[in-house]
Amino acid sequence: MLDALEKMTVTQQGQFKDTANKLLACTFLSRDKKDNKEAYYFLMSYKEVFDEFFQILGYEITLDMPTGSVMLSGASATNTLKLRRDETLVLLILRLLYHEKMKDTSLNENIVCAVSDIHEKYDYLEIKKKLNKTDLVSSLRLLRRYNLIEITGDVTTSSCKLVILPTILMAIKTEDVTEVFNTINKINASEEAK
Numbered sequence: 392m393l394d395a396l397e398k399m400t401v402t403q404q405g406q407f408k409d410t411a412n413k414l415l416a417c418t419f420l421s422r423d424k425k426d427n428k429e430a431y432y433f434l435m436s437y438k439e440v441f442d443e444f445f446q447i448l449g450y451e452i453t454l455d456m457p458t459g460s461v462m463l464s465g466a467s468a469t470n471t472l473k474l475r476r477d478e479t480l481v482l483l484i485l486r487l488l489y490h491e492k493m494k495d496t497s498l499n500e501n502i503v504c505a506v507s508d509i510h511e512k513y514d515y516l517e518i519k520k521k522l523n524k525t526d527l528v529s530s531l532r533l534l535r536r537y538n539l540i541e542i543t544g545d546v547t548t549s550s551c552k553l554v555i556l557p558t559i560l561m562a563i564k565t566e567d568v569t570e571v572f573n574t575i576n577k578i579n580a581s582e583e584a585k
Contacts, residue, residue: 422459
């Protein structure tokens with residue numbers, strides 16, 4: 392690994408450092424997100440070097456070329472983000488919306504929804520505790536920080552458009568959408584039991 396790093400130009404070493412730090416900060420990279428594109432392709436070019444580097448730290452890189460997604464995962468739970476209830480529900484709802492809208496688009500198209508779609512799905516699922524605007528905005532900003540969505544417009548309005556990035560498939564690893572529904576129902580049931 393050190394040999395490969397030493398063979399890189401100063402610019403490439405800087406790109407390596409920036410890409411590694413971006414992965415550590417965001418966990419996910421999406422080829423479809425403008426500020427991720429360069430890091431994504433650089434990581435693809437030097438995947439073996441990144442693999443060796445992160446293996447030393449106890450991390451593993453998963454690259455899904457068809458969707459253009461990268462995920463950094465670790466064996467240790469100490470660096471795992473614990474989502475609050477509302478953040479978890481918003482993430483699960485976005486995963487459902489991704490699945491539904493994927494049927495109507497090709498693999499090369501972005502999956503776009505509006506904030507109002509989240510509210511509609513929330514109501515459809517009959518979740519007892521309503522999602523307030525502050526918690527929704529906070530949740531969406533958190534998911535944007537981790538490269539799971541892109542926000543286009545004013546996130547405080549219901550007409551704001553969200554691009555659901557394919558990295559969401561790595562964040563919620565399930566092929567069966569009924570598992571997502573079941574998870575939402577468990578969260579809702581535990582809320583009712585309180």
